[in-house]
Amino acid sequence: EIKAGNFRDANGQMKYFLKGKVSVGAVGSGTHSQAMRLIQASGLQKEAHFLYLPNHEAVNALKKGEIDGAFLVDGYQSENVQALLSDPQIHLAGFERAEAYTHLLPYLHILRVPIGGFSLPRNNPDADIQLISTTTNLLIDDRMHPALQFLFLEAAHQINGKANFFARRGEFPFFGDSHFPESSVAVHYEKNGSPWLMTFFPFWLAELINRLVFVFLPFCAIAYPALISLPGYRDKRMRRKINSLYGILKGYEQEMIEGFSSGSGDEYLKKLDLLEYEALQLKVPKSMAGDYYTLRTSIDYVRNCLNRDTRPYQLQDASVDI
Numbered sequence: 402e403i404k405a406g407n408f409r410d411a412n413g414q415m416k417y418f419l420k421g422k423v424s425v426g427a428v429g430s431g432t433h434s435q436a437m438r439l440i441q442a443s444g445l446q447k448e449a450h451f452l453y454l455p456n457h458e459a460v461n462a463l464k465k466g467e468i469d470g471a472f473l474v475d476g477y478q479s480e481n482v483q484a485l486l487s488d489p490q491i492h493l494a495g496f497e498r499a500e501a502y503t504h505l506l507p508y509l510h511i512l513r514v515p516i517g518g519f520s521l522p523r524n525n526p527d528a529d530i531q532l533i534s535t536t537t538n539l540l541i542d543d544r545m546h547p548a549l550q551f552l553f554l555e556a557a558h559q560i561n562g563k564a565n566f567f568a569r570r571g572e573f574p575f576f577g578d579s580h581f582p583e584s585s586v587a588v589h590y591e592k593n594g595s596p597w598l599m600t601f602f603p604f605w606l607a608e609l610i611n612r613l614v615f616v617f618l619p620f621c622a623i624a625y626p627a628l629i630s631l632p633g634y635r636d637k638r639m640r641r642k643i644n645s646l647y648g649i650l651k652g653y654e655q656e657m658i659e660g661f662s663s664g665s666g667d668e669y670l671k672k673l674d675l676l677e678y679e680a681l682q683l684k685v686p687k688s689m690a691g692d693y694y695t696l697r698t699s700i701d702y703v704r705n706c707l708n709r710d711t712r713p714y715q716l717q718d719a720s721v722d723i
Contacts, residue, residue, distance in 0.1 A: 421469030424452045424459035432456055435535055436472035442505050456481050464488055474535065477566045486519050493519075495530025502533060510534045512567050534567070538581060539574065548608045550586040639685055643692050646680055647699070654703055666707050673704050 426432025459471040460481045485491045503509045512532040519525045561573035598607035677700045685693040
């Protein structure tokens with residue numbers, strides 16, 4: 402949480418102070434960046450005579466009367482801000498048009514300080530005032546490992562999640578509107594907080610278990626029904642093969658009934674031997690052993706019929722005695 406304010410009036414009297422010596426922070430600092438944006442939004446950049454002092458030098462110069470005003474971007478608990486708030490010669494003026502600034506610069510937020518909020522004995526401030534707060538974004542590379550992102554969020558929660566003058570406990574980190582896409586880990590953290598297992602295990606182990614659960618639960622939901630149905634699928638596939646061999650055997654038998662000749666017996670015996678060889682190649686589960694051996698018995702039956710002297714598949718002339 403970073404607070405922005407200038408020590409003296411930020412609106413009506415700003416023109417007066419910009420004619421004097423005013424520090425806007427060292428070039429490249431957050432103070433300088435925010436101060437210049439506020440001044441530009443006010444249309445006063447051409448009127449100012451700036452000094453580019455670091456915050457701590459600006460505070461010392463302001464306390465000694467060497468400069469007339471200073472812009473500071475710093476936390477409320479910071480040494481610089483507290484040094485100025487405790488000095489009765491320094492006056493903090495609010496932004497009367499703070500709402501207008503927040504509309505022009507959406508990353509700004511209004512902070513309201515009640516009368517006497519900083520010091521009741523001194524009645525500081527002596528009237529309700531409005532300050533301006535800037536938002537600070539925690540940005541990461543989108544390739545960062547999710548576990549490290551959780552650690553960053555945990556650190557941000559521990560550092561910024563405590564109650565202070567301008568924030569309630571747990572208010573920060575705040576997942577508000579941003580111009581940047583939100584990490585899926587941040588969205589998860591916002592909704593669910595830290596992994597529940599972190600209560601019982603070290604972070605690395607809790608994160609590992611958490612991710613394994615999320616990976617294996619969907620897998621098991623799909624794989625378990627497949628594993629259950631796998632034996633049935635194998636049985637159906639094997640039954641189709643056995644039925645296919647039965648069909649071939651039935652075809653041979655039908656051919657022999659319809660057009661058997663004495664010279665075709667050896668040919669059909671070879672076909673039956675080949676059919677039995679195919680049956681022997683089947684890897685049949687125990688549950689289908691009965692069907693398997695019934696098939697082989699049927700092949701032997703047809704072979705035995707061909708090997709009989711009477712040749713049951715051969716039509717013979719019948720003699721009838723009267």
